Amino acid sequence: MVKFTRGMWTWAEDTVINWAIEAVKSEAKTSSIRAVVTTRHIYHRGDTLNTPSITFECSSPLPDTLLLTGYHWKGQTSSNLDGPVTWKTDTTLTLSTTTLSAVIDTTPSNFSVDIRSYGVPAPTSISSTPSQRLTRLGWRSVGYVKQGANDHPNKAMVDPDAGKRWMTFQFDLAVGEKVYGLGERFGPFVKNGQSIETWNEDGGTSSEYTYKNVPFYMSSRGYGIFVSSPGAVSFEVQSERTTRVNIAVPFESLSVYLIHGPSPAQIIERYTLLTGRPALPPAWSFGLWLTTSFTTNYDEKTVNSFLEGMQERDIPVAVFHYDCFWMKNFEWCNFEFDPDFFPDAARQLKRLKDKGYKICVWINPYIAQESKLFAEGAEHGYFIKKQDGSVWQWDWWQAGMALVDFTNPAAWSWYQSHLSRLVSLGVDVFKTDFGERIPTGNTVYHDGSSAEKMHNFYSFLYNKCTFELLEKELGKNEALVFARSATAGGQRFPVHWGGDPMSTFEAMAETLRGGMSLGLCGFGYWAHDIGGFEGTPDPALYKRWFAFGALSSHSRLHGSGSFRVPWVIDPSGEADVVLRTFVHLKHRLMPYIYAAAVRTHSTGVPLMRPLFVEFPSDPAAWNVDTQYMLGPALLVAPVFSAEGDVQFYVPEGKWYGVIDGKVRKGPAYVVEKHGFKSIPLLLRPGAAIVMGNERIARRAVYDYADGVTVLVNSSTSIDTEIVLPDSGKAGEAAATLRVTGRGDAGKVRVEVLSGAVKGEWRMRVAGGGKLREVSAEGKEVVEV
Structure with a gap:
């Protein structure tokens, strides 16, 4: 948590805040506005001495989008594209587009920035006027913060970087305004009241830590905020000031894009214009993925017994996945099949390919000390280094492992060359695991990148490197990865899955919350470990989770230490029937699902989306986090109980049950009981x-x-x-x-x-x- 104040009047201990108070210089350029703002009122010339300033700039690089930049010691060039109109008066500085305006108050001691929209009001607005305030940087809302820094001139000259420094913007929230997104977040779906740090961690799914942090949030008031920073970003969402979202970055400058919708779908479309749209996964990837799980056996006899068992039960499998132990212990990654289990890997994979299966193998960006590749990587400088030039190593995963430095073009090509060998053996897709455990202390990158800024961005480079290799080897429309870590822009390299949940109904629900929050940040395709990863699901949980998993974008059976085929989990045979029912249902829905996936590729709006994306004018839809829309026409309400009791919300109209043929009339909350072969799957009115x-x-x-x-x-x-x-x-x-x-x-x-x-x-x-x-x-x- 990064909180700079104790209430409205006092600062936190050992903290100094230089708030932007008064514009002393302002200018309107052709397509941008700029104000130099002092951090105290200027009464006379002497007040211009020893006074820090903050420079604030605003431009409109894209339609319906504003770029707001504040900096203390170093500037950041704004985009200057044709379109916006600017003007200056004695008291204001204004930039205006057809849909947005930013007005800087330049009157003495009254610096503020008003952001207004024109045209269609936000879906949740109670105002009928076509012009409304979206948000505001008001009193003490733009600031430069120092903690643990001694400002005495003599000490500052000896150690000018002492302590910690931040830039902060603090945006007003209107009455009833709700905030969503910020990447994959497993806690409450509505982010109001939460302190959020966008810092990738391998933390499972049951805590505030997450694998996929994205500094973008969406407001129910019809706009989104994207913080253009690859490093850590702190968000205090009504958790420090109860009327604000406080944003802070540990740097000298801060840039945010304010994106107007007003609908949620329009916000996502415009956000993904900035950060990229997801590639279209191949149609085969929407089938069922099966693995023998993490620590279980992968020998050919075991693999064949599972695939033949699924075939005998008429449960089609599209992809078979080999997890970590396809490589020899202590040698991850050497990119070689362990000869003790795979005496002839090429022929074994070919036998699977000849039966129509696609092959996925697990990888990560780390090279263990015992790997045959370690010496080569160290010799050629392919690894992240320490300041003394030695290899950065640790033992927390693989003994003595190093991390591939993807900022080094030679290392990039070297890594791809080993993946290429696997593709030539028959591998179709890589599970790009990890990418979150990235060091920041005593860390040197080949291109001189800041370690703090690389911590999250590393995941982008890792997945990009892998994805581009598959595009090159297999073709543009055949490439995909199965990725755990990500940050802004990572949606360009699908598919992403939700990490390591426990085998509980609670974890199943938190998994859905994480996936919907991630989807709001432009991640179009998403999967999860059906039944949970840690522990072994009981038969009821397994069957309920599978119904949810089959009606997700991508569907994978995977776990940690237990096999996940249905006859092992549920010897009664009922799970066989449930899996067969829902796999065949998904296959029958593929004309709809794949058409929706193509639309996701072109717009960025996720295949699995919260109800409010489709029904933004329905106030109740903004509070729903236990169900979702699968594309624009199908409502899915997973069953989070063994007994089959489920409560779900249907918006206005008569909704037709695709599975049971029943009609539910909304707007209303519906309470039902479903057997294991059923789930509320409803066709939208008029669809x-x-x-x-x-x-x-x-x-x-x-x-x-x-x-x-x-x-x-x-x-x-x-x-x-x-x-x-x-x-x-x-x-x-x-x-x-x-x-x-x-x-x-x-x-x-x-x-x-x-x-x-x-x-x-x-x-x-x-x-x-x-x-x-x-x-x-x-x-x-x-x-x-």
């Missing part, structure tokens, strides 16, 4: 989705346009287009349909606008209290 042909939907990849079922919820009038993706051509459409209807029991029409729907296909219409159905073959227009 239509395409489900694949049950006969051919045996895997995640099949012809999505052959023998489809168009499922329509016509409880309200409908007019929508559906894109049927081409499973063989990433991002392309096999057909486009238009669904129109008058609502409820009225006539519904499906028209094929482009492409073709093959074979016999059907339309099922839920509305008017009954399900109506019609079959067609080769027709371009169908009505029921």
Whole structure:
């Protein structure tokens, strides 16, 4: 926690804050404004001496976006693009775009910055006016902070860097305003009242520490704040000042982007214009991933017994994953299969590939001292070093391990060369584990980067290096990683999974909160360890978690010290049925899921999204954290109890149960009991989705346009287009349909606008209290 004050009037112990008080110089350039602000009122010329100043700049580098920069000792160049209009009066300095304005008050002793929006009000605003204040940097809101620093001139000249220094911005929060995001966070979904440090840690999922820290938050008032800093950022969200979000960085300058929506989806789209959109994962990756788990045996007999067992039970597996011990003990990473378990790794992998399985192997960015690669890496300077030039080593994971220095282009290529060897053996994807345990003390990078700024950013370079190698070797539309650590921009290299939860219902719920918070930061595709990682799930938890996992973006069975195949967890055989039911359900939903995934790739809006992303005008949706929307049309409410009791919220309208055929009418909270083969999976009012042909939907990849079922919820009038993706051509459409209807029991029409729907296909219409159905073959227009 970084708290600089004790209440409103006093500073924390051994703390000095130089607040921006009075603008003494202001200028309006072509597309930016700038003010030099003193930290005390200037009564006469003598007050200009021995007075620190803060320079504040504002520009608009992108539409609907402001860049706000404050600095003490060193400036930071602002983006100067055409578009915004600036002007200056005797009392204000203004930058205005078509949707936003920033107004700096330049009257004596009254420095502040007002941020206003124009056009559409925020979804949760009670104001009907098209102009409203989004937020404000008001009294004592921009400051330079010193702790443990002696300001006496003589001592300062001897040790000018003594103590700690920060820049801080403190943004006002309106009444009822809520804050979300800040990366993968497992605590309360609404961040108000929390102290948050964006510093990657290997902390599991049951604490304030997290693997994926992103200095971006979204406000229910219609804007987002992105702090442009790769290092540690401190957020006090109504936890220091109860009317503010206090942001602090341990540097001499602070830059934030304020992104206007006003809708949550628009905020995410504009944020990902700045930081990047996720690549589109290959369609096969949406199938089921299976591993023998962390410390269990990986020999061919064991692997085959599990894959054959899943096949016998008609539970299709798309990817088999080898975790850490595919390499020899004490030698991670040497990127060589342990010959004691894999006497002929190339042939073993080929046998799996010939059966249609994709192969994933675990890696990390560390090279153990016993690895054959250690001496080579040390000799050529491929590792992070200490100031004396020696290799930075420690024992906390692998004995004497070093860390690959990805700022060194030669090290980057060297690391990729070893991954390339594995791809040539048949490896399709790498689980890029770790990347959080990155040193900051006595640390030197090849390119001279600051160790503090590299701590989080290291994960970006690590995953980028791996992802780009796979793109080069396998093709642009076949590359993906399975990553644990990340920071801002890391969404460009999917897929990410939620780390190491316990095997409990509570951990299942915190996992969902973490995934939704991460998704709000532009991470489009996400997975988790079904059943939890630590411990062994009991049969009930395993079956409930699998229903949730199958209806997630990506689905993986994995654990720590226990096998995770269903017949081991639940000898009764019921888990076999549950897994088969939900794997086949996901496969049938692939025409819808993959189309939604393509849309995520183009917009950045996550495949799994909180309810308020789709229903921002519904106040209740902003408080829901135990359910989610899977794409724009399907509501999923995981069951967090062995007994099957579940309470969930449905927004306005009649929602159709895809599994049970029942209708839930909202807005309302619904309480139900579900068996293990059921979960609330509801089709949105006025929505239509395409489900694949049950006969051919045996895997995640099949012809999505052959023998489809168009499922329509016509409880309200409908007019929508559906894109049927081409499973063989990433991002392309096999057909486009238009669904129109008058609502409820009225006539519904499906028209094929482009492409073709093959074979016999059907339309099922839920509305008017009954399900109506019609079959067609080769027709371009169908009505029921």
